[in-house]
Amino acid sequence: MSDIGSRTEPGKRTLRRELLAARNGLTVDDVRQAARSLARRALELPELARARTVAAYVSVGAEPGTLVLLDALRERGVRVLLPALLPDNDLDWGAYTGEGSLARVQHGGRMALFEPAGRRLGPDAVTAADAVLLPGLAVDARGLRLGRGGGSYDRVLARLERADAHPALVVLLYDSEVVAHVPEEPHDRPVQAVVTPSGVRRFT
Numbered sequence: 579m580s581d582i583g584s585r586t587e588p589g590k591r592t593l594r595r596e597l598l599a600a601r602n603g604l605t606v607d608d609v610r611q612a613a614r615s616l617a618r619r620a621l622e623l624p625e626l627a628r629a630r631t632v633a634a635y636v637s638v639g640a641e642p643g644t645l646v647l648l649d650a651l652r653e654r655g656v657r658v659l660l661p662a663l664l665p666d667n668d669l670d671w672g673a674y675t676g677e678g679s680l681a682r683v684q685h686g687g688r689m690a691l692f693e694p695a696g697r698r699l700g701p702d703a704v705t706a707a708d709a710v711l712l713p714g715l716a717v718d719a720r721g722l723r724l725g726r727g728g729g730s731y732d733r734v735l736a737r738l739e740r741a742d743a744h745p746a747l748v749v750l751l752y753d754s755e756v757v758a759h760v761p762e763e764p765h766d767r768p769v770q771a772v773v774t775p776s777g778v779r780r781f782t
Contacts, residue, residue, distance in 0.1 A: 589761040593724060594746035597715040597755060601640040613643025615775035616750055620711075623721050623771065623778065625746035631657040633671065633734075633745070635682060636692035641713065642750045642775075648674055659703060662693040667730050671703040672696050704734055705741040712769060714749045718760040721768030721781030723749050735767045746770050 604612075620626060632651055633653040637644040651658050652674065663685055672694025681695035682692070704710065712731055716724040725731055738745065747769040753776050771780045 584609055590724060590727065593757075593760070594715055594727065597724075597738055600754065601752070604631060604640045609640055609643055612752060612775045613637075613646050614636060616642055616644075616773055617647035617650055619775070620748070620750065620773045621650055623709075623746075623748065623773070625664070625709050625748065625770070626651070626656075629656055629746075631659065631707045632709045632711065633707040634660075634674070634702045634711040635661055635713050637713075638689055638691060644711070644741075644750065644754055645677065647711075647750075649676070652676070657700070659707060660694045661730070662698065663691060663730065664701075667728050668701055668733050669730050671699045673699070701737065703745040707743075707745045709746040709748060710734070710738070712747060712749045714751060714755075716755045716757045716760055717749050717751060717772045719720045719758050719781075720762075721772075722760045722762055722766050723768065723769055724760045732765055736765070739767075748773060750774075757782070 589707060626632065634644060634648055636648070646656055658674040659671045660674045661671055662683070664670055673696060674694060675696070679695055680692045682690050683693045684690045712723060714723040714725055747767070748771045749769045750773050753774045756772055756779060768781055770776055
């Protein structure tokens with residue numbers, strides 16, 4: 579399901595480089611302040627207000643911060659699922675029960691990820707989620723998301739489709755990452771909303 583090698587990949591690679599360079603220019607304070615604003619905006623979403631199970635992820639580096647939001651969801655009594663990267667780039671899932679339930683995992687030469695340290699629930703656990711918070715680098719006016727190119731979340735979205743599961747799909751980004759156009763491929767699926775530090779934008 580990876581988009582590597584496709585016709586639109588050169589355009590995606592260029593856009594990814596530009597967006598990652600912008601993120602790398604952020605200070606620790608920039609990231610921390612944005613994380614608080616993101617959590618506040620996301621918690622106002624009706625899709626999260628009524629969710630019993632949310633599949634999310636732990637941000638790393640200069641990604642829009644998620645830990646404040648994860649803890650706030652737990653305080654509401656929401657069951658939070660977090661991914662664990664498998665060798666084939668698919669995702670397994672485990673429950674988040676606080677920062678103490680996370681393990682720092684190094685996957686080869688990539689950036690280390692924070693994954694659930696407890697029992698694995700299997701790749702299909704995501705199909706029980708009422709909302710899925712997706713990482714990304716950009717989203718466009720159609721709701722098409724640009725990921726990092728590994729294909730992990732393409733697999734998640736395909737799994738949801740096969741299971742006829744229809745959770746709310748929400749991407750968390752910085753304001754500047756809502757762009758006019760993202761190169762499109764046949765397997766791409768739009769999200770319903772993007773949350774940025776300044777607000778929420780919905781897509782039809």
